Amino acid sequence: MGLTIDEQTAKDTIVETLKKKKGKSKFYLKDYYKMLPDEKMRDVKKIVNQMVREEVLEYWSSGSTTMIGLKGVGKQATTEEGE
Amino acid sequence: MAKHETPLIDQLESGPWPSFVSDLKLEAASRAKNENGIDYQIPVDVCDDLLGVLELSYKHGRTHWKHGGIVGVFGYGGGVIGRYCDQPEMFPGVAHFHTMRVNQPSGKYYTTKFLNDLMNIWELRGSGMTNMHGATGDIVLLGTTTPQLEEIFFDLTHKMNTDLGGSGSNLRTPSCCLGTSRCEYACYDTQELCHSMTQEYQDELHRPAFPYKFKFKFDGCPNCCVAAIARSDLSFVGTWRDDIRIDQEAVKAYVGGELKPNAGAHAGRNWGPFDIQKEVIGLCPTGCMRYEGGKLEINTPECTRCMHCINVMPRALRVGLDKGVTILCGAKAPIVDGAQIGTLLVPFMKIEEPYDEVHALIEKVWDYWMEEGKNRERVGELIKRNGMQKMLEKCDLKALPQHVQEPRSNPYIFWKEEEVPGGFQRDVNEFRKYHQR
Known part of the structure; x- marks a missing residue:
């Protein structure tokens, strides 16, 4: 892992930023890059995917596009794009 | 006796072509009869309700499906596409009707045993309906419920030694033609390269990292049987350099x-x-x-x-004996608008294990696109937005005559000041020594 900051700090930053967001609950991977602007995108991708495995975050997929949000936040089973 | 009256979609059966409506009715009847005593894990009348919801859509002129959701198998960000019916009381059999994509074997070679095993899983845990194959090439399993997803995934990976395919902002399931296994035109072993890339890029296939979808396709010759040139973000088309x-x-x-x-x-x-x-x-x-x-x-x-x-x-x-591939980039074939054919990136590359040259190029394209691509922007659209020259620079490729269709047209390759001896500034007096005003 090539993060310049502590892994836990990076995870906390992501969770804190997500908790502050109003309205939307699912975000593009690119939005996560902005949460850790000093880190390499590949490293952010790795940490985000790791957080999904740890069940902190979860994927949402329309079939063509994937978004990522805090697990259990926002509409769950029967949401759809734009809703 | 059918569960729902379906006069509108019944008409589709009257055409001269094989009808999916007839297929659905067959499957519905087979599930109702259950001659093999299958312990169906999803509603028995799933096919009846599917016919019903389709009839209703024909009547209303609008869809009754909602797509997307958080469904998936643990650790994977693709391979499952959530589908829900917005009339679950009327059609409880299809209230959950998720699609699963399964990675097809290279060249789509099957044994009867594989197909039987696949259908044994799918009749038990899904609707029994498939799409062989989806546009990207996957085996598409149509319709199951959320609790069945992990069960199916376990059986596919542990009993059948296969895997889910790609969906969402992932590398999509790579696909290839029959290649050298059957075809004398093939200029390289498409199945080998397709399989190798599938294994190499497992992370990209299963864990979303891209701005949008990304497709590889491998055609053994310019006949393009998997239409790589028209449908894949990075197309590998077999070719040769010497004489026919x-x-x-x-x-x-x-x-x-x-x-x-x-x-x-x-x-x-x-x-x-x-x-x-x-x-x-x-x-x-x-x-x-x-x-x-x-x-x-x-x-x-x-x-x-x-x-x-x-x-x-x-x-x-x-075909000649000095064989390799031509690599094109940026094709896409969306349904709504904006189909685009691939643009030449590398006129000729030898295909030799361990494919280091191929990996290097792929990763350069990805690095550029992941950095500069907007959300939901395909590589082809990025090239249109930022120019082909930038694409070549990011791939460490030099502009070649083959990149230009013909002289004095599409001049998207420009000189830069540092490439011109003396730069763009000149000494007018020196110039006048040789040229009259």
């Missing part, structure tokens, strides 16, 4: 009528005797062939590898 191999005796046999052109494909009616001038020489897009005195000649530097002459006279003409 000509068997002059076989050419004469075609001309004399002993061999049937197109391997006898157009035999439905009498097209008259084979006319090499009209059917081959005259149709060559670059006019690089001639047939004189019983001898066929091809001017290789002018040949664009269109494959027409080889397809018409496969016994007489064969």
